[in-house]
Amino acid sequence: MHDVAPLERPDPSVDGPAGAMDAEPQLLPAGTREWQVRGDWTLMALRGRHTEFRQRIAHAASDSDGPVLWDLRALRRLDTAGALTLWQGWGGKPPARLLWQPEHVTLFAQFMQPEALAAPPQRQRPGLRNALPGLRALSAHAVDLLALVGRLLLDAGQLLRHPSRIGWREISANIYRTGAQALPITALVGFLVGLTLSYLISRQLKTYGADIFVVNILGLAVLRELGPLLAAIIVAGRSGSAMTAQIGVMRVTQELDALSVMGISHTVRLVAPKVMALALSLPLVALWTSALMLLGGVAAASAQLRLDPAQFLHTLPGVVEPVNLWLGWLKSVLFGGLIALLACHFGLRVKPNTESLGQSVTQSVVTAITMVIVVDAIFAVLFSDVGL
Template sequence: MSGSLVIATLTTARNSLKSWPQHGTDSTLDVSGITQLDTPGALFLSALRHLGVALTGVRSEHQTLFDLIDSLELKPLPAVAPVPRWRQMVTALGKSAHDARHEVLSLITFIGRVASWMVDAALHPSTLRPSSISRHVRETGMQALPIIGLMAVMIAIVIGYQGVAQLRQYGGEDLTINLVAVSVLREMGVLITSIMVAGRSGSAYTAEIGVMKTRDEVDALTVMGLEPMQMLVVPRVIALVLTLPVLSFFADIMGLIGGAAISQVLLHLSPTQYLSRLPQVVSLSDLMVGLFKAPVFAFCIAAIACMHGLRVTGSAESVGRETTRSVVKSIFLVLVLDALFSILFEKLKV
């Protein structure tokens, strides 16, 4: 055995001895090549010696450590009984519940801080940074129009095809227009838009702030007397709150266009006939329900994205991990809020 035998290399040393023949009275280990030896390494060699392995070539500076270990009354550690499987599962479940509770409280606290800074910005508009807000509006809004429009058209076509296939069995294929229009305006338009924005813009927010954390730029803002919440979080939240309703409205329009296309193909309705049917099946309240949810979703998506960006610790791995958590948490919260809104609007008969 040669090289360094310290606590950091014990695992490697043990693995190298696995292929060694079974220890016995004739086993000999040459340790003359060991250059560094600490107490854990000496304990490891002493344990081998007690198993019948003869150590040769022990250096004089290492022999003192062996003599000290031999003079001690060492007792083996008590055997630890294996933890039952059910206890491991209960422990893991409890830890998950504790972590979930901590995450919920952290999210509520951060959303409260963001809301407080938003109120402060409304009371003191001079603290806002229009250039930063306009940049984020352009990146999260205008540049997202093509992909959101395409997704809305595709979703409307899928709903239309599935609706016709099912309603035709009962002679009610004309109700496909009702299905597509109401679904797009009340639910699918804002929901698909929010999910796309969470994956596209939310991840960008987290990555941008996370990279600033790794470069100590956030700490530099604090040192200069600037508040990171005011400089980094508020502009992004305002930009997303402004753009998501517009994107949702655009998705509604594109979804209705997709419904017109599928109606012409499957129901043989001209665009004029389709447009004349729309006021009979949808109302302004259907449109407003979807647009009402958009700012709420936008606020939550932006707050979660910024929160996880500020949680980055300083490595590229941390940036990727927090970005993934941000997107997953944002989409999950959007779905939960959408379900709660559906129940609320049903109770209110909206």
Template sequence: MERGGRVTGFLAFTGELTVDVLPRLIRPHRLRWRAIVAGIEQAGLYALPIVGLLAFLMGVVMTYQGGSVLRSYGANVFLVDLIGITMLREMGPLLAAIIVAGRTGSAYAAEIGTMQITEEVDALRTLGITPYEMLVLPRVAALAVAMPLLSVWADAMGVLGGMIVANGLYDVSFATFLDRLPYAVPVRMFWAGIGKTPVFALLIAMVGCYHGLRVRGSAEEVGRATTMAVVQSIFLVIIADAVFSVVFQQFGI
């Protein structure tokens, strides 16, 4: 019953957000651009180090593990295909989304949840300002912009990590790697990976804001909402990625 209530509540939240936001999108000058830019800085710029480091290490690990198998068949050069396709189509966007869910989605839930406890959200409503306008829309818009850029950064760092290991351990030079990469990874695979990221951003931001607005009562509820936001957003991102994989496969992408 509780799980069904959460689904119903999230659908209601989505409907209310859509009704509140659509008229504002028709009049872009009414958007809170300063809050959106600040959100891009917080969710995107400050996340670059951790996203880049983990993507780099992921590229290193995949190349190290895959290279030992390919070397036994004398197919070292196919490391380019392995790293390029895996990082650009799947691992780069997915890794960035999971990190953002843990870092930014949890922050959204905690910030809005704390505002609920201190009655700041009620004060906004008293002033005639909806929480969707002031709190949700800027966060959703900021993450929708930051997420594709973080995905490109993760792709680049993952490929760089793979390229360094391939050159150092498996005799695939930087020049060979870069020459083969455009042929090994069609452009459509890169765009397929990037195309998923706005959906990931929408899911992460909406789940985080939804759980923040549900907080009632005590600081303990803030911790519970933060945990639920992270767990559910990562779950939904993985489900969405699986759906995208099936759809792309049907269209031959």
């Protein structure tokens, strides 16, 4: 505790003529174990004399038999440079006896809060210590995501018992935003990827005289793997980022706090409609993307191999088993729910500032795309003997 007394401010006329630009910084003895700080302790007034005053302050404190009383009430002006000079002269800690004005508290508070400023941080050796912050952040995300899934499951039970509480309009709006509005970009990208893939495959098959097998390779790759994966990546970058930004802006504008005050669950109002909508719309988007990829493949095969489009479409159902289509749909449902869940998770973790909003949107997109690829690889290993 510091001896801070709400005493009256001394007459400012003793500090120098009114209208002087910079009053001389002064450190004057005012009695036994008492020093008075007067004048302007600013960057300009102390220029070239910071070290001198730090040494004088440290010398005054060390020469006294007991705690020194420092009186700052006669200061005319004080800025961060002056406060830092006093702070360093005191040895990096507030003195036991101190008289100051209320406006001085803010200047010295910036030095009192971080205790690490008194000593420079030690450089850590590379190794496990450098990995600990990343592991802590990963575990925190895992715990929060697991808690979000738990709340979502509990709220899903209540929604099944009370279907009237389901936000059908919100689900419909999210299906339109994540599904219908994504059709143009997925059509363009799917057609071009199918065109390129079929062109490269046709060049290789033509060398060995196996032109007809382009239907087998392209149909299996598109319906089982590339169609759902490409649609999920596009939706994660387009719709997943939008979901994170929407919830993040609600955090910045304190709308999430308002929902909590009104007793409205975030998972019921925000998370559940987005997860349900994307889990329903992404399989349809994946089917649309696969169809456009096959259309691009037909165009390339027709131009490169002179393959009749009718023959391509007639051969496709016979060489690609229907289970591959259902497997692609199952993955799309899982991809949609996972993308929406991660987008809501990072949106709810946004702090009320714009910098955190941008970081969360970036993390949401990168994490969603990474997890989609990881889950797709797991499916490829688990179902390697199905439909092949």
